[in-house]
Amino acid sequence: MTALVVDALTVAFGRFTALDCVSLAVDPGEVRAVIGPNGAGKTTLLDVISGITKPVSGRVMLGDHVDLTKRSEAEIAKAGVRRKFQEPSVFPALTVRENLEIGCGPALPARDRPARIAALLCEIGLGARAEVPAGRLAHGEKQWLEIGMVLAAEPALLLLDEPVAGLSDTETAQTAALIRALRRPDRAILVIEHDMAFVEAVADRVTVLHEGRTLYEGSMAGARADARVIEVFLGR
Amino acid sequence: MPTTLATPAGPARRAVRDPLVAGLVGLCLAAAAALVVAPPAPYLVNALGQLAAFAILAVSLDLVWGYLGILSLGHGLFFAIGGYVCAMHLLAQGVAATGVLPDFVQFMGWTRLPAYWTGLDHAAYALVLALAVAGLVAFVFGFASFRSRVNGVYFSIISQALVYVSMLLMYRNDTGLGGNNGMTGFPLLFGWPMGSPGVVTGLAVAALLTLAGVLTGTRLLVGSAIGRRMLACRDDETRLRTLGYSTTRLKLGIWCLSAMIAALAGILYVPQVGIINPRVLAPDLSIEIAVWVAIGGLGRLGGAVIGAILVNGLKFWLSAAMPEAWPFILSGLVLLVVLVLPNGLLDLVGWRPRPTWLRGAP
Numbered sequence: 001m002t003a004l005v006v007d008a009l010t011v012a013f014g015r016f017t018a019l020d021c022v023s024l025a026v027d028p029g030e031v032r033a034v035i036g037p038n039g040a041g042k043t044t045l046l047d048v049i050s051g052i053t054k055p056v057s058g059r060v061m062l063g064d065h066v067d068l069t070k071r072s073e074a075e076i077a078k079a080g081v082r083r084k085f086q087e088p089s090v091f092p093a094l095t096v097r098e099n100l101e102i103g104c105g106p107a108l109p110a111r112d113r114p115a116r117i118a119a120l121l122c123e124i125g126l127g128a129r130a131e132v133p134a135g136r137l138a139h140g141e142k143q144w145l146e147i148g149m150v151l152a153a154e155p156a157l158l159l160l161d162e163p164v165a166g167l168s169d170t171e172t173a174q175t176a177a178l179i180r181a182l183r184r185p186d187r188a189i190l191v192i193e194h195d196m197a198f199v200e201a202v203a204d205r206v207t208v209l210h211e212g213r214t215l216y217e218g219s220m221a222g223a224r225a226d227a228r229v230i231e232v233f234l235g236r
Numbered sequence: 237m238p239t240t241l242a243t244p245a246g247p248a249r250r251a252v253r254d255p256l257v258a259g260l261v262g263l264c265l266a267a268a269a270a271l272v273v274a275p276p277a278p279y280l281v282n283a284l285g286q287l288a289a290f291a292i293l294a295v296s297l298d299l300v301w302g303y304l305g306i307l308s309l310g311h312g313l314f315f316a317i318g319g320y321v322c323a324m325h326l327l328a329q330g331v332a333a334t335g336v337l338p339d340f341v342q343f344m345g346w347t348r349l350p351a352y353w354t355g356l357d358h359a360a361y362a363l364v365l366a367l368a369v370a371g372l373v374a375f376v377f378g379f380a381s382f383r384s385r386v387n388g389v390y391f392s393i394i395s396q397a398l399v400y401v402s403m404l405l406m407y408r409n410d411t412g413l414g415g416n417n418g419m420t421g422f423p424l425l426f427g428w429p430m431g432s433p434g435v436v437t438g439l440a441v442a443a444l445l446t447l448a449g450v451l452t453g454t455r456l457l458v459g460s461a462i463g464r465r466m467l468a469c470r471d472d473e474t475r476l477r478t479l480g481y482s483t484t485r486l487k488l489g490i491w492c493l494s495a496m497i498a499a500l501a502g503i504l505y506v507p508q509v510g511i512i513n514p515r516v517l518a519p520d521l522s523i524e525i526a527v528w529v530a531i532g533g534l535g536r537l538g539g540a541v542i543g544a545i546l547v548n549g550l551k552f553w554l555s556a557a558m559p560e561a562w563p564f565i566l567s568g569l570v571l572l573v574v575l576v577l578p579n580g581l582l583d584l585v586g587w588r589p590r591p592t593w594l595r596g597a598p
Contacts, residue, residue: 050478052474073474073478074478074480074481074483077481082478083478085475089472089474090475091467091468091471091476093467093468094467094468101461102464102465102468106480150479153479
């Protein structure tokens with residue numbers, strides 16, 4: 001069984017084709033990185049998986065039965081998909097704790113929340129900042145808080161859109177360690193990132209997108225050796 | 237110690253700690269008691285009662301605008317629904333008591349009240365009907381808008397159009413609701429002659445107590461888990477949806493609640509002014525409600541009350557003293573708030589219970 005199958009996905013905005021018959025399969029327990037130059041369609045791919053954008057054709061299967069292209073964002077989230085956005089998307093008017101509480105989702109019983117939140121605060125290293133409004137956090141802290149929010153519901157599929165954008169080298173290394181620690185046999189993680197060293201550190205396999213098409217799929221070492229990938233992306 | 241981390245100290249503490257709302261509720265109760273014990277001149281009592289009704293209306297708008305990011309420029313519609321049903325009740329009660337039909341019914345050449353007036357002489361039925369109609373209209377409009385993801389200025393414009401269309405409808409004389417003259421000449425309230433000091437005081441006390449109740453209830457709501465979801469939805473609706481929440485349901489629920497609170501304000505307002513006509517559905521009056529909230533302090537329930545009372549208090553005083561200056565004073569107040577006090581007059585005292593107040597819809 002595969003955790004996520006993207007099958008011949010095509011997305012168009014007017015006459016512009018953002019994704020052109022893209023397919024990929026992610027196994028449970030795998031960390032997959034999607035890389036590619038700007039405009040390759042990486043964020044569009046996440047938009048379709050999380051239900052924000054509807055495709056022209058193609059399917060996105062979660063597990064064996066659930067076609068995500070037919071569901072609303074909230075239904076997709078309830079099916080176990082969580083997304084970390086590129087810009088840190090936290091709720092500025094709410095405290096760190098309140099953000100995490102909302103991250104637990106509507107289904108988790110109230111009595112189970114405090115323990116879950118306490119564990120998350122520890123995991124993302126914001127225990128001392130629990131009562132601080134999220135709007136006052138530093139950029140890196142917001143990134144971690146958002147990771148905590150998407151982890152709160154124990155997702156089966158985690159989508160990370162440039163999780164280390166704008167972070168310092170130290171914060172990037174910490175984030176890489178955090179993502180490696182999130183690997184579980186029953187969880188697939190899909191990461192979009194520009195930072196090659198970071199991708200090499202976290203990903204089992206990479207998919208290279210270019211102008212809406214799949215250019216390469218396989219190991220990072222193989223991507224570095226692939227002539228077409230070098231031409232469009234790595235070589236410059 | 238992990239157990240202290242686990243206690244929800246933040247939200248729980250903040251839910252009960254809102255000195256401004258607590259103070260205003262106390263003030264309402266004290267004023268209500270003072271009116272009963274030592275009533276001042278009836279026109280002052282009446283003015284206080286009207287201010288309380290406007291304050292309820294402002295709170296209803298602040299609930300959706302300040303806490304959910306939905307700016308309604310048509311809240312006059314729900315206020316008018318409450319007002320019209322209340323007027324119908326007062327007239328129906330008069331007809332039941334005296335047998336004399338209201339003027340506008342006689343002008344239409346009708347020999348009795350239209351069928352949809354049936355039962356409106358019962359106050360309880362009128363109250364339920366007013367709230368139900370306001371809730372239903374809000375539900376239909378809100379469902380259509382929120383489901384199609386109509387947000388921000390688009391929603392505001394459509395809400396404005398809705399109140400305008402309603403005004404055109406109510407200007408028609410064949411609606412059986414008074415047409416362009418509206419409804420007036422209410423003879424009785426619960427069998428007491430309208431305008432007697434006891435009735436004036438009773439209405440003002442009822443408005444003040446309702447304001448206290450609405451403030452307490454909405455404060456508990458915004459301090460609850462639902463209130464936190466409202467703020468989350470206001471600041472980033474997509475984020476909230478992708479965390480598994482149905483924001484359509486949340487927005488629809490609060491929107492309908494807000495409409496019913498506005499209807500309650502209309503119910504309390506009409507017997508105090510003794511008239512309702514399609515002017516309450518004029519778009520500029522609906523915009524003025526947003527001005528009260530913005531002046532007092534958007535996203536703070538106490539701010540909405542202060543804004544409504546301040547602007548309308550000034551209006552009562554100045555529109556009598558120098559009526560031609562009033563529009564300029566109101567415009568000046570709006571400019572002052574926009575330029576100097578972006579969070580409303582509460583900025584003056586630096587009263588900010590939450591740190592990031594985003595203004596209105598994105």
